[in-house]
Amino acid sequence: MNKIGVTELRELIVAISERVASERDLLNRLDAALGDGDHGSSVSTAFEAAVEDIAALNEPSLSAIWLTTAKALMNRMGGASGAIFGTFFLRGVSLLREREGLDKAEMEAVLKAGLAGVKARGKAQLGDKTMVDALEPAMAAFAAAEDFRAAWSAAAQAAHEGAETTRNLLARQGRAKYLGERAIGRIDPGAMTVALMFAAIDNYWRANCK
Ligand code: ADP
Ligand code: MG
Numbered sequence: 001m002n003k004i005g006v007t008e009l010r011e012l013i014v015a016i017s018e019r020v021a022s023e024r025d026l027l028n029r030l031d032a033a034l035g036d037g038d039h040g041s042s043v044s045t046a047f048e049a050a051v052e053d054i055a056a057l058n059e060p061s062l063s064a065i066w067l068t069t070a071k072a073l074m075n076r077m078g079g080a081s082g083a084i085f086g087t088f089f090l091r092g093v094s095l096l097r098e099r100e101g102l103d104k105a106e107m108e109a110v111l112k113a114g115l116a117g118v119k120a121r122g123k124a125q126l127g128d129k130t131m132v133d134a135l136e137p138a139m140a141a142f143a144a145a146e147d148f149r150a151a152w153s154a155a156a157q158a159a160h161e162g163a164e165t166t167r168n169l170l171a172r173q174g175r176a177k178y179l180g181e182r183a184i185g186r187i188d189p190g191a192m193t194v195a196l197m198f199a200a201i202d203n204y205w206r207a208n209c210k
Contacts, residue, residue, distance in 0.1 A: 001209040002147060003101035008209065009065050010054055012201050017047035019200035020193060027196075030189035034176040039081070039189040046076040046085075063096035066110075080174065081190055084122045084131070091117030104148050115139050128172035129183060131190035134162035138198050149205060156195070156202035163191040 001008075020027065020043050027040025050072035057064050066089050074086030092110035096102070102110070115135050124130040141158035145151035166188035171177045176188070 003103055004062075004107060004148075005101045006060050006062060006065065009062055009102075010060060011208070012204060013047070013054060013065065013069055014051055015200040015204040016197045017044070017051045019196050019203075020044045020047055023192075023196055027189050027193060030187055030192055033186045034171065034174075034179065034183055034188065036175060038079075039193070042077045042079065042082065043085070043193050046073045046082065049076045061096075062099050062102065063093050066090075066096050067093045080122070081131075084118055084190075085193075087117040087121040088114035088135075104151060107148070108143050108151075111139055111142060122173060124173040127169060129166045129169040129176060129188045129191075130171075130173050131188070131194045133166050133169070133188065134159040134191040134194035134198075137162040138194065148209065152198070152202040152205045156198040159191075159195040159198040163187055163195040166191045 004012075020040070024040035024044045027043060028037050029040075031037050031039035047069075050069040053068045053072055054060060054065055057068060070086045070089035070093065073082055073089065076082070077085060091113040095106070095110050095113060099106070115132075118135060119125070119132060122130065122132070124132045126132060126136050138155040138159035141154035142151045145154045164187065167186065168184060169188075170181070171179060171183045171188070174190075176183045176186075
């Protein structure tokens with residue numbers, strides 16, 4: 001398959017929601033070590049809300065799905081990270097307007113806009129021990145691949161490796177920055193969420209999109 005339509009985009013959000021829900025306790029544990037322990041609960045509640053709100057849309061379009069997800073993350077997640085995750089989706093909305101399907105280059109532009117939004121909003125750079133450490137390499141891997149199947153799989157791999165790199169970093173953003181050296185040895189929960197999101201999409205794609 002070389003186009004993402006409304007059905008696929010909706011199912012990608014469902015796949016992400018299911019994956020973060022099933023890893024809620026792990027994400028809470030990671031955040032308990034570096035922050036306040038709520039990350040898994042808040043991210044899974046917000047994606048569950050996104051799935052419900054998308055199901056309730058009268059006219060689901062690509063942009064409505066992305067905007068509904070952005071709003072659910074911003075309104076239901078709370079904290080700094082809800083705004084930052086929400087910005088990731090919000091920045092792609094205008095690129096999705098009036099479109100019925102997305103090819104790989106168009107999806108790439110949506111992800112790229114999202115990453116730029118995350119960096120503008122949160123001011124984190126690569127190496128600051130945040131979700132950017134998973135998102136930026138995932139984006140680069142997606143861009144370098146030929147088609148959707150290869151791109152999702154490369155992005156999932158890169159996000160996973162990126163999340164692993166946060167283990168040995170000092171935190172320069174978010175609550176974890178107050179821990180100093182004590183942050184070493186722990187994976188950043190937001191980076192792990194990004195890795196799970198791309199893993200969920202990759203699994204969905206391999207199972208459903210030939
Ligand atoms: P909170 O810290 O408000 O409790 P969460 O626990 O839900 O929020 O999310 C924490 C995650 O947010 C971190 O693991 C990190 O990946 C991400 N994060 C925090 N601050 C920033 C930032 N300035 N830029 C990008 N990501 C950030
Ligand atoms: Mg937290």
